Amino acid sequence: MNKLIETILDHRSIRKFTDQKITEDQIKIIVQAAQQASTSSYVMAYSIIGVTNETIKEQLCEVSGQPYVKDNGHLFVFCADLNRIHRLASSEVKKLLEKSMETTEQFMVAIIDTALAAQNATLAAESMDLGVCYLGSLRNDIHRVNDLLKLPDFVIPLFGLAIGYPAEKPEKKPRLPIDVVYHENNYELQDVTESLKKFDEELKTYYQNRSHNQRSDTWTKQMMRKYSKVQRAEVSSFVKNKNFNKS
Amino acid sequence: MNKLIETILDHRSIRKFTDQKITEDQIKIIVQAAQQASTSSYVMAYSIIGVTNETIKEQLCEVSGQPYVKDNGHLFVFCADLNRIHRLASSEVKKLLEKSMETTEQFMVAIIDTALAAQNATLAAESMDLGVCYLGSLRNDIHRVNDLLKLPDFVIPLFGLAIGYPAEKPEKKPRLPIDVVYHENNYELQDVTESLKKFDEELKTYYQNRSHNQRSDTWTKQMMRKYSKVQRAEVSSFVKNKNFNKS
Numbered sequence: 001m002n003k004l005i006e007t008i009l010d011h012r013s014i015r016k017f018t019d020q021k022i023t024e025d026q027i028k029i030i031v032q033a034a035q036q037a038s039t040s041s042y043v044m045a046y047s048i049i050g051v052t053n054e055t056i057k058e059q060l061c062e063v064s065g066q067p068y069v070k071d072n073g074h075l076f077v078f079c080a081d082l083n084r085i086h087r088l089a090s091s092e093v094k095k096l097l098e099k100s101m102e103t104t105e106q107f108m109v110a111i112i113d114t115a116l117a118a119q120n121a122t123l124a125a126e127s128m129d130l131g132v133c134y135l136g137s138l139r140n141d142i143h144r145v146n147d148l149l150k151l152p153d154f155v156i157p158l159f160g161l162a163i164g165y166p167a168e169k170p171e172k173k174p175r176l177p178i179d180v181v182y183h184e185n186n187y188e189l190q191d192v193t194e195s196l197k198k199f200d201e202e203l204k205t206y207y208q209n210r211s212h213n214q215r216s217d218t219w220t221k222q223m224m225r226k227y228s229k230v231q232r233a234e235v236s237s238f239v240k241n242k243n244f245n246k247s
Numbered sequence: 248m249n250k251l252i253e254t255i256l257d258h259r260s261i262r263k264f265t266d267q268k269i270t271e272d273q274i275k276i277i278v279q280a281a282q283q284a285s286t287s288s289y290v291m292a293y294s295i296i297g298v299t300n301e302t303i304k305e306q307l308c309e310v311s312g313q314p315y316v317k318d319n320g321h322l323f324v325f326c327a328d329l330n331r332i333h334r335l336a337s338s339e340v341k342k343l344l345e346k347s348m349e350t351t352e353q354f355m356v357a358i359i360d361t362a363l364a365a366q367n368a369t370l371a372a373e374s375m376d377l378g379v380c381y382l383g384s385l386r387n388d389i390h391r392v393n394d395l396l397k398l399p400d401f402v403i404p405l406f407g408l409a410i411g412y413p414a415e416k417p418e419k420k421p422r423l424p425i426d427v428v429y430h431e432n433n434y435e436l437q438d439v440t441e442s443l444k445k446f447d448e449e450l451k452t453y454y455q456n457r458s459h460n461q462r463s464d465t466w467t468k469q470m471m472r473k474y475s476k477v478q479r480a481e482v483s484s485f486v487k488n489k490n491f492n493k494s
Contacts, residue, residue: 115362
């Protein structure tokens with residue numbers, strides 16, 4: 001096993017950072033790493049917003065409900081972005097472009113491009129002994145994030161990425177058994193009851209023994225709770241108002 | 248600059264592979280690496296299908312229109328997957344879950360989760376001197392891919408990942424200037440004409456001088472061509488028929 005794979009397998013989300021700021025050089029390397037990810041048809045359909053302004057950070061922190069958002073070394077917000085390309089077009093071509101850009105296909109492309117870039121950023125950061133935490137919680141109030149970051153048409157905030165020097169080393173969280181996730185040649189609707197029962201047991205032990213926020217829980221229970229209520233219902237209309245995912 | 252960042256920055260898509268197969272151990276490491284990526288609320292909303300069956304590969308190759316799809320060492324298809332969680336529920340709870348799972352928010356979560364996992368897989372592979380190519384082209388006929396891989400409800404094929412031993416080392420493709428992609432504190436609707444003009448020049452030189460498929464083109468022209476016609480319009484209804492992105 002090489003060092004890169006060790007870094008990948010050693011990943012855990014960091015939710016507590018020291019006061020040490022990351023440097024301009026580190027920021028540049030992280031963004032460059034993000035940009036070198038594969039991109040669908042070369043569209044590079046993302047923008048990255050680095051937030052250092054304390055007022056904006058505090059408000060993003062409120063949206064996320066997670067205190068470390070304002071304490072971390074640096075906060076990146078990853079946005080799906082087709083605005084840049086849209087702006088390049090003359091006004092008559094713009095109309096044509098919109099027909100294409102508003103499809104679910106292009107919405108998916110922009111999300112995938114952005115996420116690939118973010119994972120490169122994550123690993124670049126982790127390789128420099130920084131810790132990261134993804135913040136899907138910015139979608140708790142996607143309209144407010146949109147206003148705070150002044151996002152134009154065809155730009156959607158997908159998630160934040162808090163990056164900084166770790167002030168904790170939490171236990172590594174287990175992952176689903178490989179046979180539940182990996183299939184050969186076609187999707188096997190196999191009975192995963194046994195595998196998931198074992199996983200639930202493993203997770204229960206993890207939750208009971210970890211150093212912080214000990215609790216009694218299983219993956220199955222968590223998932224049933226999570227999906228039993230609709231979350232962030234307004235994301236749907238927000239996305240459409242941004243001209244994404246309309247047709 | 249450390250080795251991991253060097254690997255990231257050295258990325259180029261590989262579209263020609265040797266006959267050497269990747270090993271079972273390598274496959275396992277690649278999938279484990281994928282699984283260790285961050286996941287929204289721990290849902291791990293993806294499945295990975297490893298395709299080795301020659302008949303299926305040939306048909307996926309036809310869909311993609313890219314010959315190396317069947318020549319590569321191993322073909323992975325990354326699918327957004329909420330089926331696993333849906334199946335865990337009792338029939339009355341299933342109804343409740345569907346209301347949540349069908350939202351655009353959960354569609355986004357599943358795509359992001361899958362893409363983060365795929366980029367870990369990519370880097371794990373590249374760190375073992377393997378080459379990769381993402382295949383969004385599997386969405387050229389998403390219905391056919393769906394049938395070939397026997398995907399159930401709440402499972403969508405997002406892209407393929409061809410992984411194998413490289414039989415080429417193409418030139419590295421330039422990326423957008425960092426000032427076009429990276430913003431501070433809010434989205435700057437700055438005039439990027441000059442930056443993009445320079446980038447178009449850089450790219451023109453790249454296309455004219457690369458060892459394969461030389462041509463005269465710029466990014467701006469490419470993007471205008473690409474978005475001037477609607478692509479993969481049927482992805483939208485396909486996704487909804489899979490119960491994703493309905494509300």
